[in-house]
Amino acid sequence: MRxxxxxxxxxxLDRDVEGVVNRLCPDSPVPVLDETAASDRPGGAGLAAVFxxxxxxxxVLVTALADDAxxxxxxxxxxxxxxxxxxxxxxxxxxxxxxLRARGRVxxxxxxxxxxxxxxxxxxxxxxxxxxxxxxxxxxxxxGVARQPALRDALAATRAPVVWDPHPxxxxxxxxxxxxxxxxxxxxxxxxxxxxxxxxxxxSRGAQGLxxxxxxxxVAVTLGGDGALLCHxxxxxxxxxxxxxxEGDTCGAGDRFAAAASLALAQGALVSEAVxxxxxxxxxxxxxxxxxxxxxPSARSELLVRAPQSQTKGSRMxxxxxxxxxxRVGVAAVATLLGEVRAAGGTVVATGGCFDLLxxxxxxxxxxxxxxxxxxxxxxxxxxxxxxxxxxxxxxxSEGDRSRLLAALSCVDAVLIFDEPxxxxxxxxxxxxxxxxxxxxxxxxxxxxxxxxEAEVLRRWxxxxxxxxxxxxxxxxDMIVRSVGERTR
Numbered sequence: 126m127r128x129x130x131x132x133x134x135x136x137x138l139d140r141d142v143e144g145v146v147n148r149l150c151p152d153s154p155v156p157v158l159d160e161t162a163a164s165d166r167p168g169g170a171g172l173a174a175v176f177x178x179x180x181x182x183x184x185v186l187v188t189a190l191a192d193d194a195x196x197x198x199x200x201x202x203x204x205x206x207x208x209x210x211x212x213x214x215x216x217x218x219x220x221x222x223x224x225l226r227a228r229g230r231v232x233x234x235x236x237x238x239x240x241x242x243x244x245x246x247x248x249x250x251x252x253x254x255x256x257x258x259x260x261x262x263x264x265x266x267x268x269g270v271a272r273q274p275a276l277r278d279a280l281a282a283t284r285a286p287v288v289w290d291p292h293p294x295x296x297x298x299x300x301x302x303x304x305x306x307x308x309x310x311x312x313x314x315x316x317x318x319x320x321x322x323x324x325x326x327x328x329s330r331g332a333q334g335l336x337x338x339x340x341x342x343x344v345a346v347t348l349g350g351d352g353a354l355l356c357h358x359x360x361x362x363x364x365x366x367x368x369x370x371x372e373g374d375t376c377g378a379g380d381r382f383a384a385a386a387s388l389a390l391a392q393g394a395l396v397s398e399a400v401x402x403x404x405x406x407x408x409x410x411x412x413x414x415x416x417x418x419x420x421x422p423s424a425r426s427e428l429l430v431r432a433p434q435s436q437t438k439g440s441r442m443x444x445x446x447x448x449x450x451x452x453r454v455g456v457a458a459v460a461t462l463l464g465e466v467r468a469a470g471g472t473v474v475a476t477g478g479c480f481d482l483l484x485x486x487x488x489x490x491x492x493x494x495x496x497x498x499x500x501x502x503x504x505x506x507x508x509x510x511x512x513x514x515x516x517x518x519x520x521x522x523s524e525g526d527r528s529r530l531l532a533a534l535s536c537v538d539a540v541l542i543f544d545e546p547x548x549x550x551x552x553x554x555x556x557x558x559x560x561x562x563x564x565x566x567x568x569x570x571x572x573x574x575x576x577x578x579e580a581e582v583l584r585r586w587x588x589x590x591x592x593x594x595x596x597x598x599x600x601x602x603d604m605i606v607r608s609v610g611e612r613t614r
Contacts, residue, residue, distance in 0.1 A: 128257040128285070129183040129209070130391050132384075134170030134264035134271055136188040136203075137220045137238075138195045139376075141166075141417075146227045158225050158232060166416065167202050168222055170264035173290070173380040175206040177262070182388055185254050187211045189244035189270055190554055192463040194456045195219025197554045201543075204550035211251045211585040212553050213270070214467075217242030220268060229374070241268040247275050248587035255279040260391035261287045262383055263302075267294030286390040289341070290383040291315070300340040304396055306383045306403075307335065308347045325354065325364075332356035343396045347382055347407070349375070355400045365401050367408040374415030382407040453532040459539045459555065462500055471499030475557035477548045479506045481520040483530050486563065493593035494561035495536035502539045502555055503531050504548045513546060552582050560590045 144158040167175055174186040186203060190196040190212045196219045203210050220238035224231050252275065255261060261283060265271040272295065280287060281299045289298040289305045293314040298305055307315065309324075312331035319330065332344040333356050345355045350372075355363040385406035389399035452458060466473055476494045480487055480503070495501040505528055511520040520527070528540045543551040552560065560579050580590040 128259045129185045129254065130177050130387060131185045131187060131255055131258040131261045131285075132170050132174040132177060132264055132387075133187040133255070133261060133276065133280070134173075134290075135220070135241075135266035135268035136171035136186070136190070136199055137168035137222055137266065138199055139166050139168035139172070140164070140221065140223045142223060142225050144225070144227055146232070156227075156232065158227060164417070165198060165202065167199055167206070168377075169220075169266040169380075170262075170270070171199060171203055171208075172377050172416070173262060173264045173384045174203065174208045176377075176381050176384040177388055178207045180384075180388055182391070183209075185209045185211055185258075187213070187247070187251055187255070187270070187276070189213040189215035189242070189268075190556075191215040191217060191219045191242065192460045192467075192554075193219050194460065195221060195238070197456045197460075197541075197551075200550040200554035201545070204545060204553070209585075210550075210553040211248075211254060212556055213247060213251075213273075213586075214245030214556065215242045216245075220266075224376070244270050244273050247273065247279070248585065250584045250587065251276075252279045256283055258283060258285040260285050260387045262387040263287065263289045263298070264380065264383060265290060265292045265295035267292035272296045286387075288383055288387045288390065289339075290379065298339040298341060301342070302339065303342045303390060304386060304399065305335060305339060305341045305344045306347060306379070306386065307331075307344070308379055309349070312346050324348075328354045329356060329362045332362065343400075345386070345400045345403075347379060350408075350411075352404050352408075353382070353400055355397060357396070363397060363400075365404045368405055369408070369412070373411045373413075374417075375411055377416040378407045378411055381410045453538065454528045454540045454542075456541065459502055459541050462502070462539045463555065466500045469499070472497070472559065473500055473502065473555070473557045474498035474559045474561060475502040475504060475552070475555055476561040477504035477506075477551075479511045479515070479520060480527050480531060481511060481515075481522060483527070488534065488536075490561070490563040490593055491531075491534060492536045494559075495538075497559050497561065497591070500538040501536060502541060502557065503537050504541050504543055504551045504555075505531065507542050507544045510544050510546060547578065549579070549582050552579060553585070556586050556588065557583070558588055560588060562590070562592050564592050564594045 141164050142160055143162045144160045146156040146158055148157050150157050170188050174184050178184040186208050218238045223235040225233045263271050277299055286303040289302045291305060291307050293311055316331035316334040318327040328346040332346050336344045336356055343355060343357050345353045347353050350367060352366040382403045386399040386403040389402045474494055474497050508520055508524045524542050528542060531537050531540050541551055560583050562577055577590045583590050
């Protein structure tokens with residue numbers, strides 16, 4: 126493949142709540158679900174991207190993320206799955222789909238997040254990555270990303286094969302897509318069926334109608350456990366049956382089908398070969414246990430099914446509010462700040478680090494960073510992250526104490542704690558205009574060149590990275606070494 130597989134579309138936060146039902150509600154004849162565990166995962170385009178990344182592909186996700194806890198959670202989940210997120214701003218709340226389940230069966234689905242928010246404009250880097258893709262999957266969930274004019278222009282201009290997974294509330298596919306992948310119910314909504322027509326005739330008529338309407342190369346209608354029907358330019362459709370019968374949780378099967386077809390096309394397969402591969406993948410997915418079993422090991426460990434009474438310590442961005450000045454610590458505080466600053470047209474500045482034993486060098490960097498914009502958000506490595514980076518004897522101070530000290534500084538507007546070794550997930554959610562590091566953060570090349578690993582991440586939404594002067598002779602590690610040496614004399 127000459128470039129990344131790009132997945133473009135609406136990402137949702139999916140949550141499965143597992144429980145047991147032993148009684149009816151006393152004031153209404155409905156079952157009472159006693160929650161025993163819950164798990165989060167990316168949904169929509171995010172799930173399709175996770176599936177593609179699990180197959181070893183270099184995957185870029187172009188999606189819209191809201192400035193709320195749901196958006197922060199999605200960033201962490203996607204980073205854990207190895208997906209590169211190129212975020213667009215999203216007005217409104219993160220859409221969530223919550224399935225209440227007992228004994229493997231869904232009792233109720235609870236949707237929240239309100240009406241679709243308006244996605245922001247893509248950066249030049251987003252448009253460039255679409256142009257360099259080996260294949261593009263448009264995973265439309267009817268919430269606006271696939272309708273964005275600049276993105277549609279970039280899709281129309283790319284030479285890569287485009288797979289369009291449509292939604293009845295979404296826009297028409299761009300003319301000339303290689304493959305559209307609606308399911309049966311979507312076809313019936315988009316192309317009314319003739320009275321009395323058979324299932325196969327309805328699917329064939331709908332596929333041919335969409336192929337002509339969208340000027341698509343081919344349309345594959347997924348038929349659930351019966352495989353798929355593929356319509357090309359000819360009058361005779363190709364029916365691709367499933368390798369065997371499979372029953373189970375079909376949630377995400379359509380995303381798995383579209384992702385598999387996109388990967389096959391990226392590798393040079395014919396459309397008919399791509400559809401056959403996609404049917405086999407989707408069938409194996411359902412037979413193998415559905416979405417929970419299909420997630421890659423990194424994502425499964427990140428999604429840790431958790432008891433509702435306690436928070437897992439796995440990868441996360443802190444939602445807590447702690448101590449003096451605590452109203453400025455955590456996802457909720459950062460989301461509020463971002464909303465206010467962006468509504469006023471201000472510049473968001475961010476910096477990050479362990480900040481173990483806060484010293485004058487840290488303060489100088491923070492003060493210089495704050496002068497570059499209208500707010501300063503500090504991304505702080507959690508205790509687990511610091512231990513992973515610096516060893517079992519670190520940190521010296523807990524993440525709660527470190528965040529309290531930072532929030533107490535007048536130059537700091539909000540603090541965000543993250544668990545990963547790098548702040549990539551936090552940055553993908555915050556989308557700062559400027560990322561700042563102290564002037565000692567260099568490659569040591571001797572020519573004054575400073576390379577920041579976060580620079581590539583910032584380019585995804587058109588942000589900039591800068592270095593500010595750092596006070597010589599200030600180092601947390603040196604301070605600890607000197608302190609230990611003095612105590613042992």
